[in-house]
Amino acid sequence: MIRIGIIGSGGIAGMHVRAYKKMPDVEVVAVADVVPGRAESFVKQHELPEARAFDNHLNLVELDLDGVSICTPNVAHHRTGIDALEAGKHVLVEKPLAVTLEQGIEMVQAAKRTGRLLTVGFQPRYDPNMQAVRDIIRSGQLGNIYYVQTGGGRRRGMPGGTFINKELAGAGAMADIGCYSLDLALHALNYPKPLSVSAFTSNHFGTNPIYHSEADKFEVEDFGVALVRLEGNRVLNFKISWAMHMDSLGPTIFLGTDAGLKLTATGIGPWSGVWDGGIGSIHLFRDLLGHHTDTIIPVKSHNVDIFYEKVRDFVVAIQEGKPAPIPGEQILINQAIIDGVLRSSALGREVEVHIPEL
Incomplete structure (x- = not known):
């Protein structure tokens, strides 16, 4: 037992x-x-x-x-x-x-x-469709993956309480839902190390009483965007939002020299649009017999808890x-990117990322 x-x-x-x-x-x-x-x-x-x-x-x-x-x-x-x-x-x-x-x-x-x-x-790693995406990326059929875009945005989806207290949470949308987006992309790529981050964050919605009932207590970011240079001559475009005047921040995409993959998240409504749930659609783009093709990869129905x-x-x-x-060693890379985002935004410039050998 x-x-x-x-x-x-x-x-x-x-x-x-x-x-x-x-x-x-x-x-x-x-x-x-x-x-x-x-x-x-x-x-x-x-x-x-x-x-x-x-x-x-x-x-x-x-x-x-x-x-x-x-x-x-x-x-x-x-x-x-x-x-x-x-x-x-x-x-x-x-x-x-x-x-x-x-x-x-x-x-x-x-x-x-x-x-x-x-x-x-x-x-989310245990979702069969997430596992299928990982297998596609790792199969090599996209060729050399040089650009990844991940993240998502909620029309309205700001928590309160401990989530918005900087001392207790450390970060806002980045730590709450951004970490899921990072894990989706980085895990599929076998967690390459980040080299540098150039980022911007804001909290226009969280600190406005029109949009948040605890605006006077809101101390973290509700939006962030970053360009992350990864080892292997790759770049990651990372963006996340708890609230915005928009329906989406776009899909997650992997651009490779032989093919590209586009993913959309499941869910509808103001709290949807981020990668804390499942996958809604998968498209594979490539050239075949001289034609541009868009292959819809069926999303598996499942009852996996x-x-x-x-x-x-x-x-x-x-x-x-x-x-x-x-393993914590992998998620440390996730943490290092979020740390880089916050440092870069505070300094208003690109910052290097250093993860010691453990």
Whole structure:
């Protein structure tokens, strides 16, 4: 039986516990939350009669646990993650990896030092259509991929609370939904390292009371765009928005010397248009027998519970001694780009990106 603890008992923790409860070989034995009484309420709400409740995560990681799900606000990922790893627990941390690049580096170093798993919660990877796109890109049929455009925009889709507090979240739209867009593109490309970033960010909507009820508390970006130079003589055009006067920021595209691929996201309505869901359409553009062709690649209908699969993969990795399903080393590159975006925007110029050898 795999014994799991959960740190943080907000909305995302409920999704974790529901996934774990579907697994007969897993037992959730502890929950911790810094708000007094909240963990105890969570244990009762989710009918975990054998689980212990704590107000301090250090009490939780002292228990005999195999793994820990970290479901705290972004700012606490770093400390709770390192404490769990150093206590000998495997860790599944929700995205983003951390608030800063330096914190992410320390988390990855802690995983290497302790020999524990550090995996990050990017459930869209488990969508069969996302996997098909990855396979197309990696097959080489696009030739040399030299340009990628990714990201998305919501007509209106700004959260509040901890998401808009810079100290707690670290970043806004970039960390919340931009990280999904980056993972879509970078994972398909086998995560090439970024070299430099030239970016612009703004928060015209979040700080305007016409558009946001917590405008006086809004401290992060609601829009960002960046040109990212990648190793291998590639360039990434990255753009994201929580709110805008537009229906779309365009599709995700991969331009190669032999073919091009265009993807659109699923979903309709003001909160759609970003890569935290599935794929709506896939088009392959190439020349065939002297003709310009546009091949529609059918999108697979499926009933895969991608969140469950993410959590299950973590459990299987623990049981079978496998590597981290979505390793922190990869997502550190994702974090480095977001860090570069924020630095570049603040300085008003291009910045270099350095990721140390770990």
